[in-house]
Amino acid sequence: MLSRREVLSTVEMLKSEHLDVRTVTLGISLFDCASHDPEHFKKNIRDKIRLVAQGLVRTCNEVGDRYGVPVVNKRIAVSPIAVAAGSFAPSEMVHIARTMDHAAEEVGIDFIGGFSALVEKGFARGDRALIEAIPEALATTERVCASVNVASTRAGINMDAVWLMGRTIKEAARLTEKSNGIACAKLCVFANIPQDVPFMAGAYLGVGEPDAVINVGVSGPGVVKKAIDRARAANPRLDLGQLSDIIKKTAFKVTRVGELIGRQVALGLNVPFGVVDLSLAPTPNVGDSVGEIFQSLGLKSIGVPGSTALLALLNDAVKKGGAFASSYVGGLSGAFIPVSEDRNIAEAVRKGHLSLAKLEAMTSVCSVGLDMVVMPGDTSAETIAAIIADEMAIGVINNKTTAARLIPVPGKIAGEKAFFGGLLGEATIIPIPGDGGSKEFISLGGSIPAPTRSLIN
């Protein structure tokens, strides 16, 4: 017999706290699609995606209805195309991206990730072809997401790849200048990329993963904020230790929901269940913001002094609650601070409370890095590469994932607004101090060696 409190608090979480499952991502291996003939390869991947994913949207909706918990996004992550299609030229890679886009549209999903390369220790032929294809591939498709892993704690930082990605981001922005460089919103540069991320734009299916697998991203930050607000209203004397405990318990609940829904979808599709990603992922909706949690915990705005400490507390409490709730935790599992996708964070940038330097500092205690950071269009490729290098260094030295999703908006300067729409949101362009001062450093190239932390055996 359920208690009235159990039932009503669950209903309340659904009705007014945005309790949902943020994404159910179906991983599909494309290694068995390999062919020397690009037409044959494209047919194989289209057939396989349609075969494995045809029931994804319907099953997610049925399971969501059964449990009364909406599955907001249904997505697909495939094997890294630079490996699966390693023998093809850049122009053929662009056509493969378009085939992925069509297949995604046919099965009714909004994003497909895996137009990816892993180059932390050097480039294979397919890696170079894929990276060269990224700007046109992202500019001429809607649903395809790309990621490039340029660094790892075991390998160090491939600075040639970092420099190449600086130029690639500039070119992707140029090709989509009429839509504020939106191609860059579908491109992540990573250090220590996990093989099972369900969240876009970094989702791909690693080489050690099964033929098909369901990974789940849990609910967003609205539930956590409301739990904090309720607890502080009931007892204004709660200290940070007690508030951390409340976040932990809330994370437990949303993780249990995520795993239950993910396992039921996996059962419905007859594929194995992989992991729950514990990340708090905001949306541009009011009440679904990571930035608002900072205000609920007593800061004037995200970005003011105290923000890094607060984010460390939040990230830690979410992991502890989530790790107790599920034995299969993976992906990024940390709080996201995507500037344009979180209205409150975008507002903090507009008001000048949040700088690039503070964003970077905060990424040392959460998982995702500089995410959806909107920059002046004339920011140089060297400066973009140098910002990526800084972010990669945080990941490599701290043995954690970091990423950069940077958007230099063509024709716009700091203080102006860039609008992307939908979940990608909008943001004020952040000033980039010191542009032009990193040119010589970036031109040195080579590889920053792996730290002693890599010698763990």
Place this chain on the structure above:
Amino acid sequence: MKKIVVSVLGYDRPGIVASVSKVMFENRCNIEDVSQTILQTEFAGVFIASIPEELQEEDLLSCLEERLAPMDLSVLLKPMRAVGDWMAPERAPFVLTTRGPDRLGLVVGITEVMVRFGINITNLKAVFRGGEDPLRNIMIYEVDIPLETDHHGFREALQERARELGLEFNLQHRDIFEAIHRI
């Protein structure tokens, strides 16, 4: 061994369960299941017990009435049947929650839809305190939905009835509540 069902109803006070169980004990009846609840001021209890073959049900009822009448409690006693007229089909447990302003006909409005789809209520809590505040007017039904039930049709029928009654409703598999609240 015979089995009986005893239900007791009346104004709540200390000693009701003690009195019933004492009569049972004195008559060598073995209580197998008990459940009680209190709604506002009223106690309601149901006891299932096995009784000795030689004990007449009328005699046990007389003993119970004699003990409970001074407490102004009503007693009903009936023999329990091993097999009923209705057998539960294969089913899945769901929870239906409604919220909305109080008015006449809410319970009958919702339960009529349930019976149309062969849905059995296994637990029900409802409070109606009047007024427009939806949180003061809530129904929580734990129900068993037969596996062959047309879920889509049931949900649509509920939707229509809830709209007529001015109610918001949620229909969710019970596991979601267990997952969120229980380790």
